[in-house]
Amino acid sequence: MRKAWISPDKTHRFWFHRKTATIGRQSQAIAFIIKRMQSLILLLAGSFQPSGNIPHDAANFLGMHHLPQIIQHSAGVAAEAARLAARFGVDGRQAETAAWLHDISAVIPTSQRLESARGLGIAVLPEEAACPMILHQKLSAVLAADLFSVTDPAVLSAIACHTTLKPGASPLDMLVFIADKLAWDQPGEPPYLSQLQAGLAVSLQKAAAAFLMHLWEQRAHLPVWHPWTEAACRDLVGLE
Ligand SMILES: [Fe+2]
Ligand SMILES: [Fe+2]
Numbered sequence: 001m002r003k004a005w006i007s008p009d010k011t012h013r014f015w016f017h018r019k020t021a022t023i024g025r026q027s028q029a030i031a032f033i034i035k036r037m038q039s040l041i042l043l044l045a046g047s048f049q050p051s052g053n054i055p056h057d058a059a060n061f062l063g064m065h066h067l068p069q070i071i072q073h074s075a076g077v078a079a080e081a082a083r084l085a086a087r088f089g090v091d092g093r094q095a096e097t098a099a100w101l102h103d104i105s106a107v108i109p110t111s112q113r114l115e116s117a118r119g120l121g122i123a124v125l126p127e128e129a130a131c132p133m134i135l136h137q138k139l140s141a142v143l144a145a146d147l148f149s150v151t152d153p154a155v156l157s158a159i160a161c162h163t164t165l166k167p168g169a170s171p172l173d174m175l176v177f178i179a180d181k182l183a184w185d186q187p188g189e190p191p192y193l194s195q196l197q198a199g200l201a202v203s204l205q206k207a208a209a210a211f212l213m214h215l216w217e218q219r220a221h222l223p224v225w226h227p228w229t230e231a232a233c234r235d236l237v238g239l240e
Contacts, residue, residue, distance in 0.1 A: 105139035
């Protein structure tokens, strides 16, 4: 039990925690962010009631937001993730959960992603402010936690770096990154497919490095060059 009261200058909220008999302080700015965060999450949730079955819940939520193409893509990524998990000895449940939720923030239009990320208290890099589409990886991790009750930090990490990867990536991070690229949703074959498959013949690291190499070669033509991708390239490909 705790009772809150506002400072006379209205800049801070104080509270007393009865059980631990401690007095805390929360700035009004933080309280405002939390209030905004709750309203955005509630707005997105609408009448959504998760059952605990992630594939079912993800498809249901995306369906409520009229995004059948994202359901189809997520199902494809989950199928690839399950295959890769069995092949490389990664936990299949973690892989499928991350895959089903990796693009769940598609429910937030690109034009609203920067404001939404700031409202949710997400740290936004300059490259992400310049190209808010990339923020969907971090936004998806927040929605996975707040709407789908995902608490596993390994799953949230894989969701949050599925577009850019990051330095020190775990096998699960790399697996979801690769599964997303294998589940190509454009006509024809992806231009990097043979490199990716050659990498997969060796390891997840080699496959991730193959796709990073593809990105490195394309970097002058990309909307922005994300610092996590740059760092992952140095980490896995050894580029300087
Ligand atoms: Fe994505
Ligand atoms: Fe995706």
